[in-house]
Amino acid sequence: MTANSAHRKFEDFHDTARPTVAMEVDYPSGAVTGWHSHPRAQLLYAIDGVMLVDSAAGFWVVPPNRALWLVAGVRHSVRMSGAVRMRTAYIDAERLGDLPERTCVLNVSPLLRELMVEAVRVPVDYAERGRDGTLMGLLIHELRRAATLPLHLPMPEDSRLKAVCEALAEKPSDAATAQVWAERLGVAAKTIHRLFQKETGMSFAQWREQARLLFALRRIAEGARVVDIAFDCGYSSQSAFAAMFRRHFGVPPSGFRGGDAIEDTGSRRL
Incomplete structure (x- = not known):
């Protein structure tokens, strides 16, 4: 399915009175959806x-x-790393209530996974009081129980800071300090620190570590060796990288590759 045909299909799934509908679409590695938004909230999940x-x-x-909860109206673009078998639900969050108010990554329980897989087989105009309506209702109940995960990298609006962030995201092994970046930009180091806190809600060090974590998650999921990921993230040893990973996610990199659940070590319902 091409990106254009997928978007036409998306639109068909918004034109329904049912509060929750689901669809499936597969993409080849490297495919990009392009920038778009949806009038409903979206639960974006890939098998x-x-x-x-x-x-x-x-x-x-x-x-x-894991799945991404996108609030209604958020413009976004999705790039596929590896062949992606996408299963997604469009949800009228205002009608149903008690759902996340901000875009966030959610842990997908085994039950929620099976509900998503089955939901795509349900017709768009299903009987709400029958089996299909019950299944969709259970999906929403399970979604409300899902823990949020710290898999977000906030990007600044300030052009100077954005250049720093883009460089660090592109090359997470870059060990340049805030002082070095300040000299490159011709500003004081305290300006860099102030801007990071104001624009991202994180310190310079916290943001860089988060960029490394997200880079590592992508590489782990792609099947790269942990030792190579550690060095690509700027760590001097695999053990140092593994300790950092476990501190944030509660499981070692090998556990993540095996599909272990990430612990909710610092997340909260949004």
Whole structure:
């Protein structure tokens, strides 16, 4: 299916009175949806492959067993890393209520995964009081229980800081300090620190570590060796990288590759 035909299909799924509808679409590796938005909230999930989602608010990495909750109206573009088997639900969040108010990555439980797989087989205009309506209702109940995960990289609006962030995201092994970046930009180091906190809600060090984490998640999901990922992220050893990874996610890189659930170590319902 081409990107244009996929978008036409998306539009068909918004034109329904049902509060929740689901569809499936597969993409080859490297495919890009292009910038678009939806009038409903979207639960974006892939059985296989990694989705790299970009928006004005930042960047998300969405590997298997995780899903991205996109609030209605958010302009975004999705790039596929590996062949992606996408299963997505469009949800009238205002009508249903008690759903995340911000875009975030969610942990997908085994039950939620099976519900998503089955939901795409449900007709758009299903009987709400029958089996199909019950299935969709259970999907929403399970979605409300899902934990949010820290897989978001906020991007700044300030042009100077944006140049720094784009460089670090492109080359996470770059060890240049805030002082070095300040000298490159012709500003004081305290300006760099102030801008990071104001524009991203993170310190310079926190943002760089988050960029490294998301880079690592993508590379792990793609099957790269952990030792290579560690060096590409700027760590001097595989053990140092593994310790950082476990501190953030509660599992080692090898556990993530095996599909272990990431612990909710610092996330919250949004």
